[in-house]
Amino acid sequence: MDDFEHISVMPIEVLRYLTPRPGGIYVDGTLGGAGHARQILEASAPDGILVGFDRDPAALKVASERLAGFGERVHLVNRNFSDMAISLAELEITGIDGLLLDLGVSSHQLDTAERGFSFQQDAPLDMRMDxxxxxxxxxxxxxxxxxxxxxxxxxxxxxxxxxxxxxxxxxxxxxxxxxxxxxxxxxxxxxxxxxxxxxxxxxxxxxxxxxxxxxxEELASLEQGLAAGLQMLNPGGRCVVISFHSLEDRIVKQGFRRLAQGCICPKNLPLCVCGHTPQLRILTTKPVMAGDKEVDHNPRARSARLRAAEKL
CATH class of the missing domain: 1.10.150.170 (Putative methyltransferase TM0872, insert domain)
Incomplete structure (x- = not known):
């Protein structure tokens, strides 16, 4: 599976906003070719932990080979990241310091004709990640x-x-x-x-x-997985999401805003009675876009939108 290629989108920006550190526990909910995962493990050395999710068995096999050198610091899970809460509980993990979701279809999946994702090559009409x-x-x-x-x-x-x-x-x-x-x-x-x-x-x-x-069921998975991941973030933990179309970006933006909101009482009330306090601090007022140089190197990064938030 050495031909499994997936160019990680906005790698510099991901590390800047995720800020991995030694001893932290990080979740990569969309492992793919493990490019981002490797960066997170290197930045959190010598003892940071990474839990990687992917429902594509082919991607998981490649990731296992590519991350083998990190030993017991890596836990790979063949599940949809929407099942994050269950899987982390099974690993006896009660809190995480970072969550990354790169929601794009991998270059390998698009370029492998028999997967049926591409309209450029004839193949069975499949399109299943798993x-x-x-x-x-x-x-x-x-x-x-x-x-x-x-x-x-x-x-x-x-x-x-x-x-x-x-x-x-x-x-x-x-x-x-x-x-x-x-x-x-x-x-x-x-x-x-x-x-x-x-x-x-x-x-x-x-x-x-x-x-x-x-x-x-990508949108439902995103809503469920994002909610679970944000709930499990430790104070100071960060969430970074890269989306590739407006439907995904809208879910992320609204999910962040909902948890970053303070009082939700009607405006005509003189005093707050709801007791609602912000749980997140939004780090990206507007989505971060890939630079021209990256887009020239990887045209699929053109539609990428990165949003990040920090748990209070």
């Missing part, structure tokens, strides 16, 4: 009612042509099941008038994003 469980994108495309397909494509893909795409999918699958990525791409291209194709965006981009999110 290829051993759950429904595939083909299951959804061929089995969901038209209205549900439209909802998914509109909500998760923010696709203005969602209704037509859903209609075309239902018509196409009546003739033959849609089982490959390029078959679905052809259907989407037929649904969107060519004059309306965007210059810098493939017509299938938003629909493929929507199906990937639905297959992997």
């Amino acid at each position: 290829t051993t469980a759950g429904e595939t994108a083909a299951d959804l495309v061929n089995g969901l009612p038209e209205r549900e397909l439209e909802r998914i494509i509109k909500e998760y893909g923010e696709e203005r042509w969602a209704r037509r795409i859903a209609q075309f999918i239902v018509t196409a699958r009546a003739a033959a099941p849609i089982e490959t990525t390029l078959h679905l791409v052809d259907v989407i291209k037929g649904a969107i008038p060519k004059a309306k194709w965007e210059e810098r965006l493939h017509p299938a981009t938003r629909t493929f994003q929507a199906l990937r999110i639905a297959v992997n």
Whole structure:
């Protein structure tokens, strides 16, 4: 698995905001190729602990090999990071000093045709992070009612042509099941008038994003995992999240703001009666973006948004 490549996004910024230190306990909820994890372990030497989560067995195998030199400082878990609270309890960890969530799909997953994430190569329409469980994108495309397909494509893909795409999918699958990525791409291209194709965006981009999110329940996982991780942060502990589309970024921004808020009493009350106090300090008033040099080296960093907060 030496070909498992994933260029870590904003590595300098991650360390700056996460501030790993010796003796700390850190969670990497989206381990991938272990690039960020290695940096955290090096910065927290000699005795910092890292717990890494990934539901992709292939990613976990590579991470295990790449982090083997850190010995017992590393604990790898083949689970969705939304199960963080359960997994940390099993490791008898009651508090953490840092949480990192890099929510992007790895370069390896995108570039491995048979995973079905890419609309550039023909492959089975899969898109599962964990290829051993759950429904595939083909299951959804061929089995969901038209209205549900439209909802998914509109909500998760923010696709203005969602209704037509859903209609075309239902018509196409009546003739033959849609089982490959390029078959679905052809259907989407037929649904969107060519004059309306965007210059810098493939017509299938938003629909493929929507199906990937639905297959992997990504937004629900983010809400659950982020809430669990923030609750487990020790005072002074930090959370860093890198998101790649507006739906993820909105969840992170609202989650941080909710916990950073003080009094929530109605404004017409003369005195505070709610007793609500801030639990977080937001470190990034605006999302941090990758620099031009990084984007030139790794174009996939262009859409990355980093937000960070500290537990009070």
